[in-house]
Amino acid sequence: MLGSAPSVLYDNHGRPLEYLRLAVTDRCNLRCFYCMPEEGIQYLPKRELLTYEEMERLVRLLTGLGVRKVRLTGGEPFVRRDLVPFMARLAALPGLTDLSLTTNGVLTAPHVPELARLGVRSVNLSLDTLDRTRFHRITRRDELPRVLDTFYALLATGIQVKINAVVMDGQNTEDLVPLAELTRDLPVEVRFIEEMPFNGGSHAAPTAIPWNYRRIREHLEQHLGPLLPVPVPAGATASEFSVVGHLGRIGIIAAYSRTFCGTCNRIRLTAEGGLKTCLYDQGVLDVRALLRSGAPDELIVEALTSAFRHRAADGFEAEQRRPLHQLSFESMSTIGG
Ligand code: SAM
Ligand code: SF4
Secondary structure, three states: OOOOOOOOEEOOOOOEEOEEEEEOOOOOOOOOOOOOOOOOOOOOOHHHOOOHHHHHHHHHHHHHOOOOEEEEEOOOHHHOOOHHHHHHHHHOOOOOOEEEEEEOOOOOHHHHHHHHHHOOOEEEEEOOOOOHHHHHHHHOOOOHHHHHHHHHHHHHHOOEEEEEEEEOOOOOHHHHHHHHHHHHHOOOEEEEEEOOOOEOOOOOOOOOOOOOHHHHHHHHHHHHOOOEEEOOOOOOOEEEEEOOOOOOEEEEEOOOOOOOHHHOOEEEEOOOOEEEOOOOOOOOEEHHHHHHOOOOHHHHHHHHHHHHOOOOOOHHHHHHHOOOOOHHHOEHHHHOO
Protein backbone atom coordinates (compact mmCIF):
# COMPACT_ATOMS: atom_id res chain seq x y z
CA MET A 1 0.00 0.00 0.00
CA LEU A 2 2.83 2.39 0.83
CA GLY A 3 4.62 3.57 -2.34
CA SER A 4 8.16 4.21 -3.62
CA ALA A 5 10.38 7.22 -2.82
CA PRO A 6 10.24 10.41 -4.98
CA SER A 7 13.04 12.98 -5.47
CA VAL A 8 14.07 15.09 -2.50
CA LEU A 9 14.12 18.84 -1.77
CA TYR A 10 17.13 20.25 0.13
CA ASP A 11 17.03 23.19 2.55
CA ASN A 12 19.39 26.18 2.62
CA HIS A 13 21.81 24.15 4.75
CA GLY A 14 21.87 21.14 2.45
CA ARG A 15 19.56 18.98 4.54
CA PRO A 16 16.88 16.92 2.82
CA LEU A 17 13.18 17.38 3.51
CA GLU A 18 11.94 13.86 4.02
CA TYR A 19 9.91 13.63 7.17
CA LEU A 20 6.68 15.29 8.33
CA ARG A 21 5.33 15.17 11.85
CA LEU A 22 1.65 15.95 11.67
CA ALA A 23 -0.30 16.90 14.79
CA VAL A 24 -3.84 15.69 14.08
CA THR A 25 -5.28 17.27 17.22
CA ASP A 26 -4.23 19.32 20.25
CA ARG A 27 -6.62 17.39 22.51
CA CYS A 28 -5.41 14.78 24.94
CA ASN A 29 -6.74 12.32 27.51
CA LEU A 30 -3.63 12.63 29.73
CA ARG A 31 -2.13 15.68 31.42
CA CYS A 32 1.57 14.90 31.47
CA PHE A 33 3.43 17.20 33.81
CA TYR A 34 6.10 18.04 31.20
CA CYS A 35 3.57 18.78 28.44
CA MET A 36 0.67 20.72 29.93
CA PRO A 37 -0.73 22.01 33.22
CA GLU A 38 -3.05 19.90 35.38
CA GLU A 39 -6.11 21.80 34.18
CA GLY A 40 -5.06 21.20 30.54
CA ILE A 41 -4.43 23.76 27.86
CA GLN A 42 -7.04 25.89 26.17
CA TYR A 43 -7.98 23.68 23.25
CA LEU A 44 -8.44 25.17 19.81
CA PRO A 45 -12.04 25.51 18.62
CA LYS A 46 -12.76 22.60 16.25
CA ARG A 47 -12.96 24.87 13.19
CA GLU A 48 -9.36 25.93 13.83
CA LEU A 49 -8.05 22.40 13.54
CA LEU A 50 -7.09 21.26 10.07
CA THR A 51 -9.69 18.94 8.61
CA TYR A 52 -8.65 15.47 7.43
CA GLU A 53 -9.21 16.65 3.85
CA GLU A 54 -6.86 19.59 4.38
CA MET A 55 -4.23 17.37 5.97
CA GLU A 56 -4.47 14.83 3.18
CA ARG A 57 -4.02 17.54 0.55
CA LEU A 58 -0.94 18.84 2.35
CA VAL A 59 0.60 15.43 2.71
CA ARG A 60 -0.01 14.83 -1.00
CA LEU A 61 1.73 18.11 -1.89
CA LEU A 62 4.60 17.37 0.49
CA THR A 63 5.16 13.89 -0.90
CA GLY A 64 5.51 15.61 -4.27
CA LEU A 65 8.36 17.62 -2.69
CA GLY A 66 10.11 14.53 -1.40
CA VAL A 67 8.54 13.83 1.97
CA ARG A 68 8.42 10.06 2.27
CA LYS A 69 7.77 9.58 5.95
CA VAL A 70 4.80 10.87 7.97
CA ARG A 71 4.35 10.46 11.70
CA LEU A 72 0.96 11.30 13.18
CA THR A 73 1.09 12.84 16.59
CA GLY A 74 -0.74 15.43 18.65
CA GLY A 75 -2.24 15.77 21.28
CA GLU A 76 -3.28 12.17 21.41
CA PRO A 77 -3.99 11.01 17.83
CA PHE A 78 -6.61 8.45 18.92
CA VAL A 79 -8.68 11.13 20.63
CA ARG A 80 -9.60 12.38 17.17
CA ARG A 81 -12.51 10.48 15.66
CA ASP A 82 -11.96 8.39 12.50
CA LEU A 83 -8.19 8.42 12.77
CA VAL A 84 -7.73 4.98 11.24
CA PRO A 85 -9.77 5.68 8.04
CA PHE A 86 -7.68 8.86 7.67
CA MET A 87 -4.51 6.81 8.01
CA ALA A 88 -5.79 4.46 5.33
CA ARG A 89 -6.13 7.41 2.96
CA LEU A 90 -2.60 8.55 3.72
CA ALA A 91 -1.22 5.05 3.31
CA ALA A 92 -2.65 4.98 -0.21
CA LEU A 93 -0.78 8.14 -1.31
CA PRO A 94 1.94 7.40 -3.86
CA GLY A 95 5.34 8.50 -2.60
CA LEU A 96 4.69 7.81 1.06
CA THR A 97 6.88 4.92 2.15
CA ASP A 98 6.61 5.18 5.92
CA LEU A 99 3.51 5.98 7.97
CA SER A 100 3.83 5.84 11.73
CA LEU A 101 2.48 7.44 14.87
CA THR A 102 3.29 8.51 18.39
CA THR A 103 0.68 7.64 20.98
CA ASN A 104 0.22 7.60 24.72
CA GLY A 105 -1.36 4.15 24.34
CA VAL A 106 -4.50 4.75 26.39
CA LEU A 107 -6.95 4.17 23.51
CA THR A 108 -4.62 2.43 21.09
CA ALA A 109 -4.76 -1.31 21.84
CA PRO A 110 -8.04 -2.08 19.98
CA HIS A 111 -6.65 -0.40 16.84
CA VAL A 112 -3.36 -2.28 16.72
CA PRO A 113 -4.51 -5.00 14.24
CA GLU A 114 -5.77 -2.27 11.87
CA LEU A 115 -2.44 -0.46 12.13
CA ALA A 116 -0.65 -3.64 11.16
CA ARG A 117 -3.01 -4.12 8.19
CA LEU A 118 -2.23 -0.58 6.99
CA GLY A 119 1.46 -1.37 6.89
CA VAL A 120 2.45 0.66 9.96
CA ARG A 121 5.82 -0.80 10.87
CA SER A 122 6.71 1.21 13.93
CA VAL A 123 4.87 2.96 16.76
CA ASN A 124 6.33 5.29 19.36
CA LEU A 125 4.68 4.65 22.70
CA SER A 126 5.12 7.23 25.45
CA LEU A 127 5.81 5.60 28.78
CA ASP A 128 7.81 7.38 31.46
CA THR A 129 7.56 4.77 34.21
CA LEU A 130 6.42 1.21 34.87
CA ASP A 131 5.23 2.16 38.33
CA ARG A 132 1.47 2.80 38.52
CA THR A 133 1.69 5.44 41.25
CA ARG A 134 4.36 7.43 39.48
CA PHE A 135 2.53 7.05 36.16
CA HIS A 136 -0.55 8.56 37.80
CA ARG A 137 1.49 11.38 39.30
CA ILE A 138 3.26 12.25 36.04
CA THR A 139 0.27 11.96 33.69
CA ARG A 140 -2.39 12.89 36.31
CA ARG A 141 -4.43 9.91 35.13
CA ASP A 142 -4.47 6.28 36.35
CA GLU A 143 -4.05 4.69 32.93
CA LEU A 144 -0.91 2.55 33.13
CA PRO A 145 -2.80 -0.77 32.62
CA ARG A 146 -4.31 0.37 29.31
CA VAL A 147 -0.93 1.66 28.11
CA LEU A 148 0.63 -1.70 28.90
CA ASP A 149 -2.20 -3.44 26.99
CA THR A 150 -1.14 -1.40 23.96
CA PHE A 151 2.50 -2.27 24.52
CA TYR A 152 1.77 -6.01 24.54
CA ALA A 153 -0.65 -5.76 21.60
CA LEU A 154 2.05 -4.05 19.53
CA LEU A 155 4.62 -6.66 20.47
CA ALA A 156 2.19 -9.45 19.57
CA THR A 157 1.60 -8.06 16.04
CA GLY A 158 5.29 -7.55 15.38
CA ILE A 159 5.01 -3.77 14.99
CA GLN A 160 8.30 -2.26 16.13
CA VAL A 161 7.86 -0.46 19.46
CA LYS A 162 9.89 2.53 20.49
CA ILE A 163 9.18 3.61 24.03
CA ASN A 164 9.61 7.34 24.64
CA ALA A 165 10.43 8.28 28.22
CA VAL A 166 10.98 11.91 29.20
CA VAL A 167 13.60 12.11 31.94
CA MET A 168 12.58 14.47 34.73
CA ASP A 169 14.63 15.29 37.78
CA GLY A 170 12.74 14.27 40.91
CA GLN A 171 9.95 12.54 38.96
CA ASN A 172 11.11 9.37 37.26
CA THR A 173 14.89 9.00 37.43
CA GLU A 174 14.40 5.78 39.43
CA ASP A 175 12.60 4.43 36.36
CA LEU A 176 15.47 4.73 33.90
CA VAL A 177 16.99 1.37 34.73
CA PRO A 178 13.70 -0.60 34.93
CA LEU A 179 12.65 0.85 31.57
CA ALA A 180 16.05 0.13 30.04
CA GLU A 181 15.82 -3.42 31.40
CA LEU A 182 12.86 -4.04 29.05
CA THR A 183 15.44 -4.24 26.27
CA ARG A 184 17.08 -7.27 27.88
CA ASP A 185 14.43 -9.77 26.72
CA LEU A 186 12.24 -7.76 24.36
CA PRO A 187 13.09 -6.50 20.84
CA VAL A 188 12.11 -2.92 21.71
CA GLU A 189 13.94 0.38 21.68
CA VAL A 190 13.65 2.42 24.87
CA ARG A 191 14.47 6.07 24.21
CA PHE A 192 15.19 8.54 26.94
CA ILE A 193 14.36 12.15 26.06
CA GLU A 194 15.75 15.28 27.66
CA GLU A 195 12.92 17.40 29.03
CA MET A 196 12.14 20.32 26.74
CA PRO A 197 10.63 23.62 27.83
CA PHE A 198 7.36 23.27 25.88
CA ASN A 199 4.99 22.54 28.73
CA GLY A 200 2.05 24.88 28.12
CA GLY A 201 2.77 26.77 31.33
CA SER A 202 2.79 23.65 33.53
CA HIS A 203 5.91 24.95 35.25
CA ALA A 204 8.74 27.40 34.62
CA ALA A 205 10.90 26.37 31.68
CA PRO A 206 14.14 24.90 32.99
CA THR A 207 17.15 27.09 32.20
CA ALA A 208 19.37 24.04 32.47
CA ILE A 209 18.41 20.40 32.81
CA PRO A 210 19.99 18.28 35.52
CA TRP A 211 19.44 15.16 33.41
CA ASN A 212 21.04 15.82 30.05
CA TYR A 213 22.09 13.14 27.58
CA ARG A 214 25.51 12.72 29.19
CA ARG A 215 24.11 12.12 32.65
CA ILE A 216 21.44 9.77 31.34
CA ARG A 217 24.13 7.71 29.60
CA GLU A 218 26.43 7.67 32.64
CA HIS A 219 23.57 6.58 34.89
CA LEU A 220 22.56 3.74 32.57
CA GLU A 221 26.15 2.59 32.13
CA GLN A 222 26.64 2.42 35.90
CA HIS A 223 23.80 -0.10 36.08
CA LEU A 224 23.87 -1.93 32.74
CA GLY A 225 27.49 -1.79 31.65
CA PRO A 226 28.79 -0.05 28.52
CA LEU A 227 26.31 1.42 26.05
CA LEU A 228 27.79 0.58 22.66
CA PRO A 229 26.93 3.12 19.93
CA VAL A 230 25.20 1.69 16.88
CA PRO A 231 24.91 3.46 13.50
CA VAL A 232 21.66 5.39 12.97
CA PRO A 233 20.00 6.53 9.73
CA ALA A 234 20.74 10.09 8.56
CA GLY A 235 18.36 12.55 10.22
CA ALA A 236 17.81 10.45 13.34
CA THR A 237 17.40 12.42 16.56
CA ALA A 238 18.23 9.52 18.86
CA SER A 239 21.72 8.27 19.53
CA GLU A 240 21.28 4.51 19.70
CA PHE A 241 23.12 1.96 21.75
CA SER A 242 23.25 -1.76 22.24
CA VAL A 243 24.03 -3.49 25.52
CA VAL A 244 25.78 -6.84 25.59
CA GLY A 245 23.19 -9.57 26.18
CA HIS A 246 20.18 -7.31 25.43
CA LEU A 247 17.78 -8.05 22.59
CA GLY A 248 16.57 -4.47 22.18
CA ARG A 249 18.25 -1.09 21.97
CA ILE A 250 18.55 2.01 24.05
CA GLY A 251 18.21 5.51 22.60
CA ILE A 252 18.99 8.91 24.04
CA ILE A 253 17.44 12.01 22.50
CA ALA A 254 19.21 15.28 23.28
CA ALA A 255 16.08 17.31 22.62
CA TYR A 256 17.11 20.12 24.96
CA SER A 257 20.83 20.09 24.14
CA ARG A 258 20.00 19.94 20.42
CA THR A 259 23.01 17.96 19.26
CA PHE A 260 21.24 16.54 16.21
CA CYS A 261 20.20 19.69 14.31
CA GLY A 262 22.95 19.35 11.69
CA THR A 263 21.18 16.47 9.98
CA CYS A 264 17.55 17.33 10.76
CA ASN A 265 15.29 16.26 7.90
CA ARG A 266 11.90 16.96 9.47
CA ILE A 267 9.20 19.58 9.44
CA ARG A 268 6.08 19.83 11.58
CA LEU A 269 2.51 20.84 11.04
CA THR A 270 0.82 21.93 14.23
CA ALA A 271 -2.78 21.04 14.98
CA GLU A 272 -3.84 24.51 13.81
CA GLY A 273 -1.96 24.18 10.54
CA GLY A 274 1.19 26.12 11.36
CA LEU A 275 4.36 24.99 9.61
CA LYS A 276 7.42 24.62 11.78
CA THR A 277 10.71 23.96 10.03
CA CYS A 278 12.29 23.59 13.48
CA LEU A 279 10.75 22.45 16.75
CA TYR A 280 12.08 25.59 18.39
CA ASP A 281 10.67 28.11 15.89
CA GLN A 282 7.35 29.81 16.47
CA GLY A 283 5.80 28.73 13.20
CA VAL A 284 7.05 30.04 9.88
CA LEU A 285 3.96 29.71 7.69
CA ASP A 286 0.21 29.74 8.31
CA VAL A 287 -0.67 26.83 6.06
CA ARG A 288 -4.29 26.73 7.22
CA ALA A 289 -4.87 30.33 6.07
CA LEU A 290 -3.29 29.49 2.75
CA LEU A 291 -5.44 26.40 2.30
CA ARG A 292 -8.62 28.19 3.28
CA SER A 293 -7.88 31.18 1.02
CA GLY A 294 -8.55 28.92 -1.94
CA ALA A 295 -4.90 28.96 -3.05
CA PRO A 296 -4.11 26.52 -5.87
CA ASP A 297 -1.64 23.68 -5.29
CA GLU A 298 1.19 25.53 -7.10
CA LEU A 299 0.99 28.49 -4.71
CA ILE A 300 0.98 26.27 -1.64
CA VAL A 301 3.96 24.30 -2.95
CA GLU A 302 5.81 27.58 -3.61
CA ALA A 303 5.14 28.81 -0.06
CA LEU A 304 6.23 25.49 1.49
CA THR A 305 9.38 25.40 -0.63
CA SER A 306 10.26 28.98 0.25
CA ALA A 307 9.80 28.31 3.99
CA PHE A 308 12.03 25.27 3.72
CA ARG A 309 14.71 27.28 1.95
CA HIS A 310 14.82 29.81 4.82
CA ARG A 311 15.34 27.32 7.59
CA ALA A 312 17.28 28.16 10.74
CA ALA A 313 20.62 26.36 10.95
CA ASP A 314 19.70 24.84 14.32
CA GLY A 315 17.32 25.03 17.24
CA PHE A 316 19.31 27.83 18.88
CA GLU A 317 19.00 30.09 15.84
CA ALA A 318 15.31 29.20 15.51
CA GLU A 319 14.78 30.12 19.16
CA GLN A 320 16.59 33.45 18.65
CA ARG A 321 14.32 34.29 15.72
CA ARG A 322 11.15 33.87 17.78
CA PRO A 323 9.32 37.14 18.39
CA LEU A 324 8.05 35.62 21.64
CA HIS A 325 10.78 33.92 23.57
CA GLN A 326 8.95 32.05 26.34
CA LEU A 327 9.04 28.52 25.04
CA SER A 328 6.99 27.26 27.98
CA PHE A 329 3.95 29.14 26.64
CA GLU A 330 3.71 26.41 24.04
CA SER A 331 2.63 22.86 24.77
CA MET A 332 4.03 19.85 22.95
CA SER A 333 0.40 18.83 22.64
CA THR A 334 -0.23 21.64 20.15
CA ILE A 335 3.16 21.46 18.47
CA GLY A 336 3.05 17.72 17.99
CA GLY A 337 6.08 16.28 19.74
N1 SAM B 1 0.08 12.14 23.02
C1 SAM B 1 1.03 11.39 22.29
C2 SAM B 1 2.09 10.83 23.19
O1 SAM B 1 2.23 11.31 24.31
O2 SAM B 1 2.78 9.93 22.74
C3 SAM B 1 1.65 12.15 21.14
C4 SAM B 1 1.99 13.58 21.39
S1 SAM B 1 3.25 13.88 22.59
C5 SAM B 1 3.31 15.63 22.57
C6 SAM B 1 4.67 13.35 21.69
C7 SAM B 1 5.90 13.12 22.50
O3 SAM B 1 6.34 14.35 23.03
C8 SAM B 1 5.71 12.18 23.67
O4 SAM B 1 6.61 11.09 23.56
C9 SAM B 1 6.05 13.02 24.87
O5 SAM B 1 6.69 12.28 25.85
C10 SAM B 1 6.94 14.09 24.26
N2 SAM B 1 6.94 15.32 25.05
C11 SAM B 1 5.90 16.07 25.43
N3 SAM B 1 6.30 17.14 26.15
C12 SAM B 1 7.65 17.05 26.24
C13 SAM B 1 8.65 17.84 26.86
N4 SAM B 1 8.34 18.95 27.53
N5 SAM B 1 9.92 17.44 26.74
C14 SAM B 1 10.25 16.31 26.06
N6 SAM B 1 9.36 15.53 25.44
C15 SAM B 1 8.06 15.88 25.53
FE1 SF4 C 1 -0.97 14.14 26.10
FE2 SF4 C 1 1.20 13.24 24.85
FE3 SF4 C 1 1.17 15.65 26.04
FE4 SF4 C 1 1.11 13.49 27.57
S1 SF4 C 1 2.76 14.08 26.16
S2 SF4 C 1 -0.22 15.32 27.79
S3 SF4 C 1 -0.05 12.12 26.35
S4 SF4 C 1 0.01 15.06 24.30
